[in-house]
Amino acid sequence: MKAKTTWAGHKMKFQSESRGHISWMDSQAPFGEDTAATPKEYVLQGLCGCTGMDVVALLRKYKQDFSGVSVEATTDLTKEAHPHIFTDIHLVYEIQGNSVDHEKAKEAVYLSKTKFCGVSAILSKSSKITYEIRLNDEVIERHVD
């Protein structure tokens, strides 16, 4: 697996690439011009995408009729000394679907967190990852401790 970022020659703008797929990174003011997400935001997006894909795959395996899945991560950066790393990370899973079983939704998220999601496993070495699950806008599980 490879990734490459190349400075665009101006302030803090970088082009980012894996297997020909291009995206952009930038820093916020005053160092950058905020034209794209930051490197740390991409890491956090990678966490959301990794566990989100697990949940989609598991809900399919469980033959659940779902129409939507999203994962939102909220965290902060440590401020005291360098390097600045993520503090606790809180994930909110939102699942939509009229006939999705509560227990199957909980099991999908639990198995992603504890077994399948490599990015969760990596980030949990330095951050506590808590989560809640909303099914059709109702909170069906909350792990914040």
Added chain:
Amino acid sequence: MKAKTTWAGHKMKFQSESRGHISWMDSQAPFGEDTAATPKEYVLQGLCGCTGMDVVALLRKYKQDFSGVSVEATTDLTKEAHPHIFTDIHLVYEIQGNSVDHEKAKEAVYLSKTKFCGVSAILSKSSKITYEIRLNDEVIERHVD
């Protein structure tokens, strides 16, 4: 800091967002259609971007006249059991610039790795990160142990 990924409703395509900056994620076949980088590739891009921005900032601080900086990461995934995480990660820094001092280039990379780069600090909890530095296509430093 926030990130959100939302399933696009088809196979493994997800829209990814931070502060209004949108990108896409996908999985490779057979689960996805490989229309975009994968979540783990974004994590690796985040590593390259984070340390690349440090190097640009430090070379500027050292008043070096550089014209190019890129960082390429190569890794693999563990294969035996879930979760699949990164094995060792090797970074290649390429710096271009006719009057860049070798020692300043080495110091910029070293300080990013050991002090400033939060993504390096996070990923190094589960992967050994090695690196080499190329200045105008000549290898000036190599740390592979």
